[in-house]
Amino acid sequence: MKINNHFSPNFHKKTRSKSTIKLIIIHYTGMQSGRESIKRLCNPKSKVSSHFVINRKGKIYRLVQDNKIAWHAGKSSWRKYKNLNKYSIGIELINKGHRFGYTKFTKKQILSLKNICKILIKKYKIKSKNIIGHSDVAPLRKIDPGEKFPWKELAKKKIGIWHNCKLSLLKKSRKIKIYTMQEKAKFINNLIDIGYCVSNKKKTFFFKITKAFQRHYRKELINGHLDKECLIIAQNLSKHCKNS
Numbered sequence: 001m002k003i004n005n006h007f008s009p010n011f012h013k014k015t016r017s018k019s020t021i022k023l024i025i026i027h028y029t030g031m032q033s034g035r036e037s038i039k040r041l042c043n044p045k046s047k048v049s050s051h052f053v054i055n056r057k058g059k060i061y062r063l064v065q066d067n068k069i070a071w072h073a074g075k076s077s078w079r080k081y082k083n084l085n086k087y088s089i090g091i092e093l094i095n096k097g098h099r100f101g102y103t104k105f106t107k108k109q110i111l112s113l114k115n116i117c118k119i120l121i122k123k124y125k126i127k128s129k130n131i132i133g134h135s136d137v138a139p140l141r142k143i144d145p146g147e148k149f150p151w152k153e154l155a156k157k158k159i160g161i162w163h164n165c166k167l168s169l170l171k172k173s174r175k176i177k178i179y180t181m182q183e184k185a186k187f188i189n190n191l192i193d194i195g196y197c198v199s200n201k202k203k204t205f206f207f208k209i210t211k212a213f214q215r216h217y218r219k220e221l222i223n224g225h226l227d228k229e230c231l232i233i234a235q236n237l238s239k240h241c242k243n244s
């Protein structure tokens, strides 16, 4: 697999040890063009970067070495980890994003992503439950890589996780509202098992984190409202995470 070096000056100068790397965070660039995106990720004024960028044709660029901290996640958390730049490898996929015309990721792009993840998983022993999207680790601020990202397909290669619920059961449960506090509390506990940081009791926070969950695991309806389908999926994923 060919990786093209295209180094960015945007990283912490201190070197990190191999064992610090615990997560892979997936992004989309959300800009008009691929060239413009790479330019921004390499511009010292932007103060943003990632370890890898994959363009629409599947070409992989390395912007920052793995043993350096790139600036892609911002204020973020996942499981016990906070400010995730330090613990993660950031991968950007070229996509115009929700602001400029969100499109499907290309087959070549996803194939390259699979290949690069395979190497990273092996090298850093990254658990599949620790391969997530930017929106999962910063649900109040971010919506990338978005609902068109093929998490289900990638989970077959241990890149991220997916549920094994019966589709007929899920369909029946969609839009069935959850009213009781106990069920809501159960959902929150499931989210925590999956890795989400539910640090905030405000209603708007619950709405946004539910939306982030849906964007990742229940793309058919992303409305921020908890329903029975979400609860069933969360329960299933929670079990998966506890056993891995």
Ligand SMILES: [Zn+2]
Binding pocket: 026, 027, 028, 072, 134, 142, 144
């Ligand atoms: Zn992002």
